[in-house]
Amino acid sequence: MPGQRKIIHIDMDAFYASVEQRDHVEYRGKPLVVGGMPEGRGGVVAAASYEARKFGIRSAMPSRKALELCPDVLFVKPRFTVYKEVSNSIRAIFKRYTDLIEPLSLDEAYLDVTNDKQHIGSAIDIARQIRASIKQELNLTASAGVSINKFVAKIASDMNKPDGLTFIAPADVVGFMEKLPVEKYYGVGRVTADKIKKLNLFTGTDLKRLTEDELVHLFGKSGRFYYKIVRGIDERPVVPDRETKSVAAEDTYSCRTTIRQETQLSTRQYVLRPSDTAWSGDSPQQPHTWHQA
Numbered sequence: 001m002p003g004q005r006k007i008i009h010i011d012m013d014a015f016y017a018s019v020e021q022r023d024h025v026e027y028r029g030k031p032l033v034v035g036g037m038p039e040g041r042g043g044v045v046a047a048a049s050y051e052a053r054k055f056g057i058r059s060a061m062p063s064r065k066a067l068e069l070c071p072d073v074l075f076v077k078p079r080f081t082v083y084k085e086v087s088n089s090i091r092a093i094f095k096r097y098t099d100l101i102e103p104l105s106l107d108e109a110y111l112d113v114t115n116d117k118q119h120i121g122s123a124i125d126i127a128r129q130i131r132a133s134i135k136q137e138l139n140l141t142a143s144a145g146v147s148i149n150k151f152v153a154k155i156a157s158d159m160n161k162p163d164g165l166t167f168i169a170p171a172d173v174v175g176f177m178e179k180l181p182v183e184k185y186y187g188v189g190r191v192t193a194d195k196i197k198k199l200n201l202f203t204g205t206d207l208k209r210l211t212e213d214e215l216v217h218l219f220g221k222s223g224r225f226y227y228k229i230v231r232g233i234d235e236r237p238v239v240p241d242r243e244t245k246s247v248a249a250e251d252t253y254s255c256r257t258t259i260r261q262e263t264q265l266s267t268r269q270y271v272l273r274p275s276d277t278a279w280s281g282d283s284p285q286q287p288h289t290w291h292q293a
């Protein structure tokens with residue numbers, strides 16, 4: 001189809017925690033938190049290993065709370081210099097395929113591979129190669145979402161985490177958005193989601209019944225975006241070389257500041273931080289998925 005884009009969203013799995021487990025044998029297989037110490041005032045979880053997540057530990061949670069949930073959890077101070085180096089290496093891998101790279105944070109980026117440098121042509125193959133290179137060269141895992149726009153690619157990358165690749169085919173995008181639960185649409189949190197559900201709006205199909213004006217009335221400016229995205233239309237370009245605020249801020253601010261800024265950044269993208277809960281029951285029109293063993 002002419003004019004149709006090929007967008008990949010890559011998201012490293014439990015990035016900071018995975019780097020620490022990679023670099024320290026003694027951390028592997030253990031519940032681990034990267035972030036502020038629980039003794040300190042206002043210490044928060046910047047990243048939790050998958051072992052820690054089993055206890056309900058989540059990013060942005062107070063470290064004290066994490067300790068309550070899992071008394072054995074290991075706390076590790078972030079090494080942002082190292083994460084930034086790894087992030088640069090990941091970026092170098094992306095660069096083999098495209099210069100249209102838009103980082104959202106140290107561990108997340110959109111890639112436009114509509115015209116890839118190596119003329120591979122298949123966005124799925126490119127995503128596969130990128131994931132393989134990250135594994136081989138950096139000994140880390142990444143999840144990828146592949147589709148025709150940023151919104152769908154980002155939702156997709158979260159669907160088979162960790163170490164997954166999810167493709168939402170062009171023909172499936174409309175059906176995918178119709179089945180998408182409303183809470184996946186918002187950057188505005190649970191309170192608003194609950195408010196919307198009280199209006200008997202649960203899925204994209206429900207949102208689609210509203211006019212653009214009604215959506216604007218409910219969501220403000222974002223309503224216009226929702227009107228389009230619920231129809232599978234997201235024309236936001238992949239903007240290369242935008243220095244993300246969180247990347248720039250990490251050296252100078254505390255973890256807490258960094259997390260807040262990343263959250264704001266995600267809100268601006270109209271997408272929640274990847275939720276840690278598994279993709280819930282009413283799964284979308286059987287997307288094509290690949291799991292690495």
Ligand SMILES: [Mg+2]
Pocket residue numbers: 011012013014015107108
């Ligand atoms: Mg991540």
